[in-house]
Amino acid sequence: MNERFLRELAARSLAALLGTVAVSYGLEMTSAAAPSFGKNIQLDNGRVVSAEEIQKGNLGNVYVNMETGVAVNRLEGPYLVIDKPEGKNYKVSLEDLYMERSLKISILGLEDRSFSREGLYTGSKNDSCLKKAGLVYDYEPDSSSYTAVYEAVLDRVYAYQVYEDEKAIYIELWEPSELYSRILVVDAGHGGNDIGTYSLDMKYYEKDINLNIVKYLKKLLDKERIKVYYTRLEDEKIYLNPRIDLANELKADLFVSVHCNSSDTAEARGCEVLYGTKNQKNLAFSSKDLAEICLNAMVKGSNLPNRGLVKGNDIYIIGKAKIPAALVETGFLTNEKDLEYLIEEKNQKEMAEYIYQGIMEAFSKQEENY
Numbered sequence: 001m002n003e004r005f006l007r008e009l010a011a012r013s014l015a016a017l018l019g020t021v022a023v024s025y026g027l028e029m030t031s032a033a034a035p036s037f038g039k040n041i042q043l044d045n046g047r048v049v050s051a052e053e054i055q056k057g058n059l060g061n062v063y064v065n066m067e068t069g070v071a072v073n074r075l076e077g078p079y080l081v082i083d084k085p086e087g088k089n090y091k092v093s094l095e096d097l098y099m100e101r102s103l104k105i106s107i108l109g110l111e112d113r114s115f116s117r118e119g120l121y122t123g124s125k126n127d128s129c130l131k132k133a134g135l136v137y138d139y140e141p142d143s144s145s146y147t148a149v150y151e152a153v154l155d156r157v158y159a160y161q162v163y164e165d166e167k168a169i170y171i172e173l174w175e176p177s178e179l180y181s182r183i184l185v186v187d188a189g190h191g192g193n194d195i196g197t198y199s200l201d202m203k204y205y206e207k208d209i210n211l212n213i214v215k216y217l218k219k220l221l222d223k224e225r226i227k228v229y230y231t232r233l234e235d236e237k238i239y240l241n242p243r244i245d246l247a248n249e250l251k252a253d254l255f256v257s258v259h260c261n262s263s264d265t266a267e268a269r270g271c272e273v274l275y276g277t278k279n280q281k282n283l284a285f286s287s288k289d290l291a292e293i294c295l296n297a298m299v300k301g302s303n304l305p306n307r308g309l310v311k312g313n314d315i316y317i318i319g320k321a322k323i324p325a326a327l328v329e330t331g332f333l334t335n336e337k338d339l340e341y342l343i344e345e346k347n348q349k350e351m352a353e354y355i356y357q358g359i360m361e362a363f364s365k366q367e368e369n370y
């Protein structure tokens with residue numbers, strides 16, 4: 001097995017996970033590929049060696065990937081280093097707070113508070129990737145153990161690979177597009193005190209319907225080999241800039257923002273999809289292509305009227321997109337029939353399914369164009 005393949009493999013198993021969900025590495029993992037200090041270790045050229053052989057130092061530096069259990073001789077920079085008591089193994093858990101450009105690194109099952117704030121540093125010459133770091137300890141009374149929780153504020157969004165050797169834990173920082181072949185940003189419109197539009201009786205808010213649809217969408221996307229970043233999965237206020245900035249910074253393959261519509265005339269109803277034409281010149285697959293596919297999928301599935309595509313360069317989110325971005329308007333909360341459709345859980349699930357189909361088709365079409 002080559003190194004690149006193993007990286008992909010490790011990345012893939014992370015792909016379904018979200019920023020707010022911790023990813024665990026280390027001793028308690030049950031998979032055959034559990035990290036293997038103290039056991040035989042497979043090198044990236046396929047050779048299996050014993051821990052003693054590694055300790056003798058004949059093989060040079062050996063870093064074991066804490067997820068795949070495979071060792072490499074060299075780390076790709078930039079990376080973070082966390083010093084640990086020599087020879088000890090720990091369970092490590094990562095929480096990617098990508099909206100904050102920060103990473104929480106938890107080291108679990110400690111007997112004492114032997115990790116220090118200074119123990120976290122950058123292992124590469126260019127240390128501008130780490131802007132700020134902190135350390136707090138949690139105490140677990142049940143197991144009378146400590147968890148060291150580092151928070152590292154980084155200069156941008158990264159994807160991660162975790163390695164260890166005898167002396168330290170290493171977190172490689174990757175450009176996400178180098179680790180993941182499909183990157184998607186899903187944006188549930190509005191949130192928190194920004195309720196979006198609402199039904200005429202004020203009983204239903206757009207922000208809630210958007211979020212429900214996105215949560216159903218997530219269930220479908222979790223099964224796919226796609227790295228998905230969600231701008232929110234809770235009822236929280238997020239400004240417009242960070243939503244599209246995330247997608248642009250990630251160089252996401254696709255960005256889909258989910259909304260409901262409104263109008264002064266109660267008759268207005270149906271699906272429409274907005275797209276921008278700025279910053280699209282170099283894209284073989286454009287925002288308009290994505291918008292078209294999403295609209296067709298939504299209309300075909302839901303039987304809601306087709307209001308067509310809307311060019312919307314002055315709509316902030318899509319006007320600023322440098323990647324293919326579509327803002328889907330699922331229906332009108334100000335129209336009785338659309339509202340009836342959109343508030344039903346069954347239909348929210350269906351709408352998620354259609355958007356999902358659109359996304360999958362868009363990925364295929366986009367890849368054909370490469």
Ligand SMILES: [Zn+2]
Nearest residue numbers: 189196259260
């Ligand atoms: Zn909206």
